[in-house]
Amino acid sequence: MLVGLHDIDRDRAIAAFAALERELFGKGAWSENAIRQELDAPARTYVFDVDEPDGSIRGYAGFWYDGDDAELMTIGVSKDHQRQGIAAAMLDRLLHDAELQGARRMLLEVRVDNAPAIALYRRFGFSIMGRRKRYYQPEGIDAYTMSADIRPHVMGFQTTQTTQTRGNDQDIHDNEGAAQ
Template identity: 50%
Template sequence: MTGLRSLVEADVPTVAALERELFARSAWTEPMIRDELTAPGRYYVAMTDDEDAVLAYAGSWFDGDVSQVMTLGVASRAQRHGLGRILLRALLDHARGLGASAMFLEVAVDNDAALALYTAEGFEILARRPRYYQPEDVDAWTMRLML
């Protein structure tokens, strides 16, 4: 069984390890994650196991008009259990609660699982961003969901 809660400072080492597992060379570092947790307009949540260990995490940014998915990651051992969908819906609910007009994100063009999640929730592809993911040199789809 898992639970949804806010991501906190004590989670940073676990999230950094998951970032390396999931995103390799483009992973956020511990200082980057700490900065994100305290930056204005940010909202970060985690899905945890029975011992409160982080299995998945997600975050968004709100600029007063639109929201943007900053990150969403699910540990390999916890994938295919719907945790990504729960986290994405938490971000969407939060954005709606703030009065955001839309939610945007960028996702690697070769990330089929993420693309399936986002399109199932109603996101539409707007454009292709060449070489967005560095240093991997991978293109990204820019996507939007009107709220």
């Protein structure tokens, strides 16, 4: 079950977030203090995947919205619960929330060696924009920068709209027929 940050005990969410960070990212994990600062920063939206029977937090994801672009800040799912659709559900929710807030596109960075994450992002319409050398520290791993349009960026007027499927059958509109 996906819940927003304001629908969950904050200290429990932070502790689970920090534990998952250590499990998933080792030396590159965000500290508990960094997580608190991130969650307290303005214009952040975070969701958590909570296992209904026992209430454990299996995943987290969040973005920052600056008034035009949304930036995926982080997404993580416990190793025991990966490949079960949790990351896809969280990403879909974040894209929906970003669209409701007015974002036109979402940006992100991903390790170049993280094939499962890259495949997930491509499934949701993200494409590679560029590469950031030695972005992930302390390992010095490069990152791809990726972006996906959330809402059409219309230049001129729009004559028709078509519907396409986002990652898991949520409707979004593209700008087919828009003047370029």
